[in-house]
Amino acid sequence: MSAALALAIGMTRSWVTLYTSGLPPELRDARRAEIDSDLWEHQRTAEFLDQPQGETTLQLLARLVMGIPSDVTWRLEAAHSARSERSISMNESGTMRSLVVVGVVVALFLIVTGMGAVVDALVQGDLASGQAAFGAISVLAGAAVGSGLLTSRRNPLLGIGLVAAGAITVAAAWYWMLMITIPVGIAMVAIAFFRARQTGWPRGAGTA
């Protein structure tokens, strides 16, 4: 297996791990197992058809990137259902929901930008350059910020930690835009913090 194909598979698995984190175990494990099975079938079918590994890599990346909006909405719906089932009575304010949506959009921007950089490096056949690494870092940072925002209510410490880690990584990687990345990063951490506070955290009510 080529390094690029392994990277695409790893990125897909990492993304699935991130957006399913914090869900009930049966839901989380089922989605992860289903995507694992899909990745395996995709690889074997491509081998059977003698498809070039570069093409398989691009197909996997396209399936990953184009499915991200659906993954995010599925995650929100699944988390909402899980919360309803557990009868958590505290409702989230509309303002906070809007702020979280804005934060997730920013995170998606980082992911898509990073994917673009990786795909461009793949197309140019220049994986050794810093561009691919920069892209991968942006994807991971975006995924950390997005998943941190989404999990900050259910698991405040993990959520705030992920958002902070993602924001610091972005500030370091995009150092020439510190005037923008630092305030935006602080805003993201603040959203995660106040979202967590709505559940009563840190007095122990945030771990539903």
Add this chain to the structure above:
Amino acid sequence: MRRKPGHLLPIELAILEVAIRLRMQGASQFYGFLIAKEIKERQEARLLTAHGTLYKALDRLQKAGLLESEWEDPLVAAQANRPRRRLYWVTAAGEAALVPTAETAPRPVAQPRRGLAPS
């Protein structure tokens, strides 16, 4: 935006149609990648359906009672040396959901056959 109850998205219709066609060909159950591959071939698309789009649609169809699923027997998967598949099948409600769509779809215009002179 909320969807009307009973309204199926194009991806959901494609899944049901392809699943029913597979069953007519003898495959009563299907799994995610198989349906993505069949949809790609049927629509002559360049790309397979994205993971998120596909599995979200399968989830919605199942919640609506149009599909059912079960995990494959671990022994079968182990013998084939691959991860377990989640196997889906179309329910009676799933078949019924396609009927109104088929009835309201525009019918192909009949073309006159060549070489046949009007009697």
